[in-house]
Amino acid sequence: MEIILQTKKLNKQYGSIKAVNDLDFTIRKGEIFGILGPNGSGKTTTLGMALGVTLPQSGSFEWFEGKYGKNSRTKVGAILESPIFYPYMSALDNLKIVAKIKKQNYSDIDRVLKHVELYDRRKSPFKTFSLGMKQRLAIAAALIGNPEALILDEPTNGLDPQGIADIRELVLRTAAEGVTIILASHLLDEVQKVCSHVMILNKGNRLAIGKVDEILQEKNILEIKSENMTDLKNTISTFDDIRSIKEEDEKLLIELSPELSADIINKRLMKKGISLSHLFMKEKSLEKFFLEILKKENV
Amino acid sequence: MFRLLQIELIKALKFKAIWWLGLVYFAVMASILFGVEAFINKVVSDAGNNLPISIPSVSLYSLPDAWHNLTYLASFLKIFLAVISIILVTNEFNYKTVKQQILNGLSRQESFWSKVLLQLMIALFSTAIIAVLVLILGVLHTEELSLGVFLTKSSFLFAYFFEIFSYLSLAFLIATLVHRSGFAIGLLLLYGFVVEPIISYKLPLDYGDYLPISAIGNIIQLPNSQLMKIFGIEFQEYIALNDLLITSAWTILFYAIVYVYYQKKDF
The missing domain is CATH 3.40.50.300 (P-loop containing nucleotide triphosphate hydrolases)
Known part of the structure; x- marks a missing residue:
């Protein structure tokens, strides 16, 4: 362009x-x-x-x-x-x-x-x-x-x-x-x-x-870990409402679509027989970040 | 160039105060020039009542001397022109339009040159008024009209134009640096009537003649009248190259400072 x-x-x-x-x-x-x-x-x-x-x-x-x-x-x-x-x-x-x-x-x-x-x-x-x-x-x-x-x-x-x-x-x-x-x-x-x-x-x-x-989109990033990472990764990739999957520091970072929550993912994985050793919801949103900057400026 | 001229003309002519100032300037100028001869002769004849010799009455209006006499007188009113210039220059800073013009795509050089054109227009406007008044008074009061009497000493008209243009360069500089019209007019008067005379007094010899206001004022010097000739005083009845050069140097310096200002300023 x-x-x-x-x-x-x-x-x-x-x-x-x-x-x-x-x-x-x-x-x-x-x-x-x-x-x-x-x-x-x-x-x-x-x-x-x-x-x-x-x-x-x-x-x-x-x-x-x-x-x-x-x-x-x-x-x-x-x-x-x-x-x-x-x-x-x-x-x-x-x-x-x-x-x-x-x-x-x-x-x-x-x-x-x-x-x-x-x-x-x-x-x-x-x-x-x-x-x-x-x-x-x-x-x-x-x-x-x-x-x-x-x-x-x-x-x-x-x-x-x-x-x-x-x-x-x-x-x-x-x-x-x-x-x-x-x-x-x-x-x-x-x-x-x-x-x-x-x-x-x-x-x-x-x-x-x-x-x-x-x-500026709200990004719900879920950080998960399991004993068997390969299994976890294969299972996760079968969920079609996951936006992206990334491996980082022996953890999986998965981006959820808005209607998903950590709870739903956990239940689904349990059904498939996968137990998580680590589950952490990371909200990587520039919007929140930006609002924090603004708040600091206004103090 | 023509485009910049048009822009400056719209700004000036739509500003009502400029019309008033121009009108007052013209009225004062016309009444002084039309009244001065009668006034001087009255004063002189009153003073001459007690003198043994009779003093010849002066004729300021006969050509070619009228060029010198009247441009000399008219140059005392140049402060009016400086006020017009200062108002139009400081307007741009007060309204912040100097910045907006650049945002709109005018270059910094064009901003500078458009204001130089404004000074030229004001000087030309004043010169044109003088020329018309001198011609009217001259034709009415000169016994033998010939091409010669119109042309001889008409160089004073160019000298007058140059004097005004130079004086406006100082007004432009002050207006650009202080941004406020009242303050700028005050500074110009303070410098011309107080600061420069003091410096001039402190300087040895006639170095004071090299200062800007003196140099500008020296271009057209006090005309020699019959009255003065009686007292045996001789004045400079021509335009000296020296005065033009000193004034040119100041004028170039003042415009150069403003130019640099327009180039370097964060608007």
Whole structure:
């Protein structure tokens, strides 16, 4: 798949604090790529570097495998933190400036205003907009010139439930049109609902990266041991609701589908005449792990 | 370049305060230029009542001297232009739009150059006003009009443009570094009226002439009037290369600092 953004050993330090540490990641075309992490984990700094507003200490990044050269940035729509516009200008005038910056025709403005359902308010000054409308206008601005990638940093921050639903629906609608989305959020729930891929950051370090359903899924891992490991392994492999089997330290690690429990497995094995000498339920869930990080941050 | 110019024009022209400032600037400028000759002659004739010799009344408006006289006077109002420039530059920092522009795809160089273009536009705007006023007053008050009287000393118009552009480079530098319009205007005035005169006073000889505000002000010097000639005082009635060079050096330095700032800043 075509690469949208690739970073190599990206670093940024503020004083003695490492905001981003040797960060490598690759985002491919068509993904809704979530960057998940608590506040201060380096999400905004990372995006700021990729967008040119923050200068990296070291490391590099490349957009679109370099195919647009210097113009690559006009192929990326971005909203970092809060929506920023000239408060004294109307939505329309603000978007004219954006269109000029992106070397686009004014004719694109009507299209994006309609896309975010702000066309009727296009002549109102930006300062009269509600937060949800401001956020939608920011998305409209980011969509001018049909970008190949759209970057959103905490897009639902401070919005009411209706505003949150609107933005999420808008993101999914935009992604459906083939735009690659990069979404930074501290909300696990948001990333799970919206994203296809996720990278988890903490204190500037990459903790995990991959598909959302693989990484954020609840994984019930059962650790079992028996006198006769070969028998055990053969028996276990006949159960078709076991997702995976792995041998580790003379134990079997088996991943259970959600409806299974340690109890059921134990009973089944007993029926087959296998007694376990060790049975331990390990919940290997990044979700729990992530929530723990968040809890520590909040203390 | 034209694209950057359009962007700056939209931002400036949609900002109501700029229209007010521009209007006040024009009104003050026009009333000073239209009223100054009568004012000086009144003062001079009042003062001359008690003198044994009669003092000739001055004519500031006859071409070609009007170029020098009026650009000299007009340059005192350049603080208005600096205020306009400072407001438009600090707006970008207050609204954080300087950052958003880069997010939208404007390069750091383009951000810098668009603001240099803004200074150029303000200087051109002011120069155009002066040119029109000088031509109106000149045509009304010059006895013999010829191409020669229009062209002689019209170099003062270019000098005026350069003086304004240089002064705005200092305003741009201060605005970029402090981000707050009121603070920036205060600093510019404080430096021009307090700090530089003190430094100048402390410096030996005429080294003070090399300081930026003095150098910028020296480009167009006090015009020589008939009145002054009576007292045997002679003034510089031309534009000295030396003054242009000193001012150019400061202007380049100020823009260079801002350029580096735009390149190195984490927005």
